[in-house]
Amino acid sequence: MTSSGAADTEESITSLKDEALAGLAAASGAEALEQWRVEFLGRKGRLTGVLRNLGSLDESARRSAGAAANRLKGELEAAFDERRTASQRSGTETGPGDSGRSGGRTGAIDVTLPGRRSRTGRLHPSTQMIREMLEAFNEMGFQTVEGNEVELERYNFDMLNLPADHPARDMQDTIWIDRSSRSEGGGVLLRTQTSPMQPRTMEKQDPPVRIVSPGKCFRIEATDATHEWQFHQVEGLAVDEGLSFADLKGTLYEFARRIFGAGRKVRFRCDFFPFVEPGVDMSVDWNGRWVEILGAGMVHPQVLRNVGYDPEKYTGFAFGVGPERVAMLKYGIEDIRHFFSNDLRFLSQF
Ligand code: YSA
Numbered sequence: 001m002t003s004s005g006a007a008d009t010e011e012s013i014t015s016l017k018d019e020a021l022a023g024l025a026a027a028s029g030a031e032a033l034e035q036w037r038v039e040f041l042g043r044k045g046r047l048t049g050v051l052r053n054l055g056s057l058d059e060s061a062r063r064s065a066g067a068a069a070n071r072l073k074g075e076l077e078a079a080f081d082e083r084r085t086a087s088q089r090s091g092t093e094t095g096p097g098d099s100g101r102s103g104g105r106t107g108a109i110d111v112t113l114p115g116r117r118s119r120t121g122r123l124h125p126s127t128q129m130i131r132e133m134l135e136a137f138n139e140m141g142f143q144t145v146e147g148n149e150v151e152l153e154r155y156n157f158d159m160l161n162l163p164a165d166h167p168a169r170d171m172q173d174t175i176w177i178d179r180s181s182r183s184e185g186g187g188v189l190l191r192t193q194t195s196p197m198q199p200r201t202m203e204k205q206d207p208p209v210r211i212v213s214p215g216k217c218f219r220i221e222a223t224d225a226t227h228e229w230q231f232h233q234v235e236g237l238a239v240d241e242g243l244s245f246a247d248l249k250g251t252l253y254e255f256a257r258r259i260f261g262a263g264r265k266v267r268f269r270c271d272f273f274p275f276v277e278p279g280v281d282m283s284v285d286w287n288g289r290w291v292e293i294l295g296a297g298m299v300h301p302q303v304l305r306n307v308g309y310d311p312e313k314y315t316g317f318a319f320g321v322g323p324e325r326v327a328m329l330k331y332g333i334e335d336i337r338h339f340f341s342n343d344l345r346f347l348s349q350f
Contacts, residue, residue, distance in 0.1 A: 009050070009057065009065045016046060017072050024076075024083055028112040033084055040076055047073055086111060125350040126232050126339055129323040129330075130214045133234050136258040140251060142212040142236060147197040149216050150177060152185030155196035160275040161302045173220035190218035194235035194320055195275065198299070201237060202307035207314050208240040214323075225335045226291065232323045237299070239309065239316030245278070245298060248317035252282055252296060259326060260284060271295055275303050276318065284329050291329055294321040 020040045027036045040046055050069050054062050090111040123131075134144050162169055172192035179187045197213035213235040221229040238247065249268065256266045265285035273279045276297025283290035296319035301311035324336050331350075333339075338346045 009053065009061070010068055013050060013065065013068050013072055016040075016050065017075070020047075020072075020076055021079065024079055026112075027083070028110055030087065033080070033087060037080055041073070041080065047076065122348070122350065124339075125327055125347065126323055128350060129327040130232060130234060133255070133259065133321065133323055133326065134212055134214060136255055137212040137234075137236060139258075140254060142210050142238070145197065145201060145211050145213050147191070147194065147200060147213055147215055149191060149218075151189055151191035151196050153187040153189060154185040155199055156189060156191050156193070158186065159199035159303070159306045160195055161300050161306070162274050166274060175218050175220060191215075192219050193217055194233040195318070197235050198237050198275070198303065198318055199307050202239065202304075202309060207309065207316075208238075209316070210238045210240075212236045223337060225337070226325065226328070228324065228336050228340060230340060231336070233320045234323060236296075236319045236321070237316060238318075239299065239304070239314050241314060243315045243317060245317070248280075248296060248298065248319070251317070252294070252319060255321075256282070256284065260330060271297075273297055275300050277301075284326075286329055291325060293325045293329065294319050296320070 020036075023036050023040070024033075027033050038045060042048070047069065051066070051073075054066050054069065057065060090109050138144065156174075157163075157166075157169060174192050175190040177188040177190065179189075194213050194215050194217060197211070197215075201209060201211050201213075214232060216230060217233050218230050221227050223229060236251075238251070252268075253266070256264065260266075267283050267285075267290060268280045269283070271279045271281040273295055277300045279295065279297035281292050282294045282296065283292045296317065299316035299318050304311040304314060304316065324339050327333060327339075328336060
């Protein structure tokens, strides 16, 4: 045979190699692997065919093409063994007695299938909103502190000017953990508001105070589009000499401007909370409808007295904002119940 015959043989060995390796990568399961073995490495297989044809080459061409074909045989056998072992390990091999047209065990993992992309998690929308709100208040000089979800009656109610027989306790239907406890702190409950952080903070430090405190709150609620039984609040408290209602309004206007932008309408109305005097709530415009986002007011002198502050010397303002309501208004979420229903179609939008 001519030298061009030798070149043809070497070229066909190379293309056989490419084809064989591609076929091996695509072969899934024991049956497909066996078919591949017969086609390429079997006694009547394609590689044997190449080896048989070597006889027509002249001696030096035969020697080099023969060496290339033998090398390929070794490579294909090694690749086949490796693939078969991997397949057996992953359980795609059909064991004795197994049936089924696919040739694999029911429920077996097919390692040749493309992998599933793992999804990246993200912060819950409430957490994202809380962080944005805290950042706004931090930039205005408020420091973040955290409290307890399980709280004493003393801090959730008594210290906030809501003694046991005060009718305003009914405003927040309470989930009690131990109502009978008559220890120093009274009963044990799931906090209905983040306001207990007001007396807890003031008990520990002298004025000036400027804190924000985020966290979960719990109430027995008939849920609807704007009420959940479990929700968050961000409490704010500032106490110092000479603080006035103008400081309260200025702080909350600035907060609204930072979160919603300068063009969004907000409104204050008188409201009642036993721990402030006067009290207000603030609502934000939602397509011509007002939605309340917070309660606030000037800290009641009795609350200051309860923690040992002199109300003749110090004044303060406080507020409690609902981040879920803020997020609803900011992003046009029409129902608060989406936040805790754990539906990824909702959660993954944020
Ligand atoms: C008032 C005066 C202060 O000096 C300090 C704080 C407060 C707020 C008071 N502690 C309080 O809880 N008032 S509130 O019952 O009107 O709730 C305040 C905000 O929490 C609401 O405006 C709303 O944004 C959110 N909120 C209340 N109940 C909710 C709720 N969010 C979702 N579901 C509920 N059930």
